[in-house]
Amino acid sequence: xxxxxxxxxxxxxxxxxxxxxxxxxxxxxxxxxxxxxxxxxxxxxxxxxxxxxxxxxxxxxxxxxxxxxxxxxxxxxxxxxxxxxxxxxxxxxxxxxxxxxxxxxxxxxxxxxxxxxxxxxxxxxxxxxxxxxxxxxxxxxxxxxxxxxxxxxxxxxxxxxxxxxxxxxxxxxxxxxxxxxxxxxxxxxxxxxxxxxxxxxxxxxxxxxxxxxxxxxxxxxxxxxxxxxxxxxxxxxxxxxxxxxxxxxxxxxxxxxxxxxxxxxxxxxxxxxxxxxxxxxxxxxxxxxxxxxxxxxxxxxxxxxxxxxxxxxxxxxxxxxxxxxxxxxxxxxxxxxxxxxxxxxxxxxxxxxxxxxxxxxxxxxxxxxxxxxxxxxxxxxxxxxxxxxxxxxxxxxxxxxxxxxxxxxxxxxxxxxxxxxxxxxxxxxxxxxxxxxxxxxxxxxxxxxxxxxxxxxxxxxxxxxxxxxxxxxxxxxxxxxxxxxxxxxxxx
Numbered sequence: 001x002x003x004x005x006x007x008x009x010x011x012x013x014x015x016x017x018x019x020x021x022x023x024x025x026x027x028x029x030x031x032x033x034x035x036x037x038x039x040x041x042x043x044x045x046x047x048x049x050x051x052x053x054x055x056x057x058x059x060x061x062x063x064x065x066x067x068x069x070x071x072x073x074x075x076x077x078x079x080x081x082x083x084x085x086x087x088x089x090x091x092x093x094x095x096x097x098x099x100x101x102x103x104x105x106x107x108x109x110x111x112x113x114x115x116x117x118x119x120x121x122x123x124x125x126x127x128x129x130x131x132x133x134x135x136x137x138x139x140x141x142x143x144x145x146x147x148x149x150x151x152x153x154x155x156x157x158x159x160x161x162x163x164x165x166x167x168x169x170x171x172x173x174x175x176x177x178x179x180x181x182x183x184x185x186x187x188x189x190x191x192x193x194x195x196x197x198x199x200x201x202x203x204x205x206x207x208x209x210x211x212x213x214x215x216x217x218x219x220x221x222x223x224x225x226x227x228x229x230x231x232x233x234x235x236x237x238x239x240x241x242x243x244x245x246x247x248x249x250x251x252x253x254x255x256x257x258x259x260x261x262x263x264x265x266x267x268x269x270x271x272x273x274x275x276x277x278x279x280x281x282x283x284x285x286x287x288x289x290x291x292x293x294x295x296x297x298x299x300x301x302x303x304x305x306x307x308x309x310x311x312x313x314x315x316x317x318x319x320x321x322x323x324x325x326x327x328x329x330x331x332x333x334x335x336x337x338x339x340x341x342x343x344x345x346x347x348x349x350x351x352x353x354x355x356x357x358x359x360x361x362x363x364x365x366x367x368x369x370x371x372x373x374x375x376x377x378x379x380x381x382x383x384x385x386x387x388x389x390x391x392x393x394x395x396x397x398x399x400x401x402x403x404x405x406x407x408x409x410x411x412x413x414x415x416x417x418x419x420x421x422x423x424x425x426x427x428x429x430x431x432x433x434x435x436x437x438x439x440x441x442x443x444x445x446x447x448x449x450x451x452x453x454x455x456x457x458x459x460x461x462x463x464x465x466x467x468x469x470x471x472x473x474x475x476x477x478x479x480x481x482x483x484x485x486x487x488x489x490x491x492x
Contacts, residue, residue, distance in 0.1 A: 002065050004029050004193040005050075005081075005162055010059035012045050019045045023059065024219040025212050027162065027193040032184060034204040034225070035197045036237055037214035038427035039397030043197050044086060046214070047164045051083050052076045063162075082160035086167040086197075086425060087338070088147050092140035097122035099139055100154045125153050130179035132289070144336045145172045145288045152180060156187075163187065166197045170425045171335065173288035173453050174488060181207050199427050201230055202456060213237055238429045245428070246460030247435045250442035252280035256314065257447035258416050260299070263308035268294040269471045272308075276416075281438065281448040282476075283462030285455070286491050290468040292451045293335060296418045300325045300332040312415065326355065329415035333405055333422055335451070341405040342393050349375040349389040352407045378407030382437060399430025406437060417441060419450040423457065435461060455484045467491055 003026050010023030020042040027033050037043050048054045050061060052070035061068050063079060070076040073083075090099055097119045098105070106121070108114035122135035131149045139147065148171040155163060169177040184194060184207055196208055204211065205225060212222040213236045220236050257278040264270050269291040276282045286292050297303040299310065301321040310317050312328055319325045325332070334340040342351050352375045353360055360371050375389045382403040386396060393404055402422070409417070422438065423431045438461065442448050452458045458465055459479055467474040467490045474490050 003027055003062070004064060005195075006062040006065075007046075007050065008060050010046060010049060010061070011057045012042075012049060012054055013057055018217055020049070021217040022219045023049075023214065023217075024222075025195065026222070027195060028210075029161075029191045029193050030188050031209045032188060032194045032196050032207050034208035034211040035195050035214070036204065036211055036233065037220075038237055038429055039399045040216075041214040041237075041427075042217040043214055044166060045217075047083060047166055047195070047197070050076070051081065051164065077158055077160070080161035081164070082155045082158040082162070083164040084152050084155040084166060084168045086170065088144070088151060088171075088336075090139040090142075090147050090150065092138070094139060095119075095135065096126070096133060096137050096139060096142075096150050097135040099150055100125070100135075100157055102154075122153075122157075125157055129153055129156070129183055131176065143288070143293070144339070145176070148172050149176060156183070160192070162193045162195070164195045164197075167199070167425055168196075169198065169200065169203060169453075171421070173286070173290075174455065175287045175492065177203070177453075199423075199425065199431070200454060201233065201428065204233075205230065215239055234428055237427070245432060245435075246457075247432065247439050248461070249436075249439045250279050250281060250463070252277045252442075252463050253445070257312070258449070259311040259314075260295075261309045261311075263295065263298055263305055263310075265294060265298050265303055265305045267471075268303070269298070269305075272468075272473050274466050274473070274476060276447045276449055278445045278447055279442050280463045281442050281450060281461055283458040283465040284449065284451045284468060285453075285458045285465055285487050286468030288453075289470075290491065291471040292468050293420055294471075295468075296332060296420055296449075296451070299418060300330060326412065329413075330418060331355075331409035331412060331414035331416065332418045333402075333409060333420060335420040335424060337398075337401055337405050337424075342401060344394040345392060347390050348379070348384070348386050348393050348396070348404055351393045351404050352378050352389075352411060355408050356411050374411055378404075378411055381410070382407050383433060397427075397430070399426045399433070402426055402430070402434060403437075406434070410441075414446070416447045416449070419448065421452060422450060423452075423454075455487055458487070459484065 005027040007025045010020055012020040023046040035043050049056045052072045052075050100122050101118050106114040106117045119135045126133050133146055152168055198204055208225050210224050213220040255278045256275050259275040261273045263272040284292050298305040301319045301324055317328045353371050360367050384403045385400050423434055462479050464476050464478050466476045469491050
């Protein structure tokens with residue numbers, strides 16, 4: 001049977017370091033093929049070569065049996081190959097429609113752009129996908145999740161025969177993910193071939209027909225999803241048995257560590273109240289736009305609430321700006337580490353010490369020895385895999401980047417951890433390490449509030465779960481008294 005796409009022995013090195021040693025894949029028409037592997041396995045490099053973003057060092061690529069070479073993304077798009085990239089790259093000062101049809105704008109008379117047609121086509125595409133976004137909105141006004149949806153719409157607007165989806169649901173909620181999965185089913189029925197990359201194994205088993213696993217830049221194996229179970233797939237990905245996925249070592253105390261009453265921000269959240277005990281992990285679950293992140297923005301001083309009060313260890317605190325929150329012992333791990341959690345061009349050391357600069361420079365000069373010692377302490381504590389702490393943090397895998405973000409906040413010895421999607425875009429091995437870090441913090445008497453779009457993660461990690469819907473709290477439920485179906489029902 002002829003393959004839509006067949007790849008053998010793909011190789012790529014950067015600066016003498018092999019990122020991909022043996023990339024292989026076979027894609028049938030009308031199928032979803034899961035490309036699996038941990039951070040640093042070579043998946044994104046593999047896809048970028050196929051899209052003409054990187055030149056290959058070796059190997060062959062055949063499109064419907066014919067050897068092909070794509071030197072630019074435009075050539076790949078012209079050949080019917082499109083990609084939804086993991087790294088979001090919107091043009092913020094342009095509209096949603098302009099981002100979707102960038103470089104392909106419909107022409108008006110006298111050589112201008114037909115904005116009316118472009119907006120109409122973009123809106124029809126968004127509505128058809130079930131995405132609640134206006135084509136005329138500016139990208140700068142969208143949330144991370146909404147930007148991800150626009151990237152999905154942009155890729156699908158090309159009507160390609162082969163579509164690469166690199167972590168397409170990493171920033172979106174359950175409702176939007178289900179809309180995407182319905183679209184994938186329609187694409188399959190139309191004979192399209194989809195290569196799907198996700199660290200969410202539940203998604204892979206839900207939508208994929210077959211799989212290929214990469215590890216350390218090399219092909220490990222492939223087959224049908226019906227012929228493998230989750231533990232075996234994890235073993236192939238990480239090269240060893242992982243054991244229990246969710247580690248629960250914490251035990252909530254009877255002491256209230258953090259309390260929020262009547263938190264309100266106009267058009268965002270209304271009358272949200274909850275308390276969290278020391279040693280407890282409170283999960284927050286809700287669909288995109290339910291107000292989850294807006295709670296954290298208010299608590300950390302990024303947004304100004306119109307009403308509400310906050311107590312820390314029984315004492316009322318006032319937070320007008322992030323510096324106030326940090327001074328009171330709050331730490332905020334944001335949902336997009338690359339955009340708001342890290343300075344990607346700076347070193348691992350400087351990123352770890354970024355939130356502690358006042359302590360590192362008590363006399364208007366950096367304490368370089370103290371900075372180096374603090375950096376090494378966090379690297380050891382969290383097992384951050386970096387050749388040296390002077391290397392740019394952009395050179396680390398997603399899991400190690402996230403551990404740098406955690407190290408940055410743990411260096412301040414926080415009392416309360418506000419975690420927004422703490423394992424987004426992180427492989428199963430790194431997820432388990434992050435779960436251990438979170439539980440250890442709670443077990444030592446810390447207080448954790450964690451937002452997650454992954455139902456399994458919320459149920460696996462939380463002691464209680466706050467459900468949000470349309471900016472309001474639906475209720476707080478003990479993990480023992482709820483399940484995935486109940487959470488979805490409550491949040492919709």
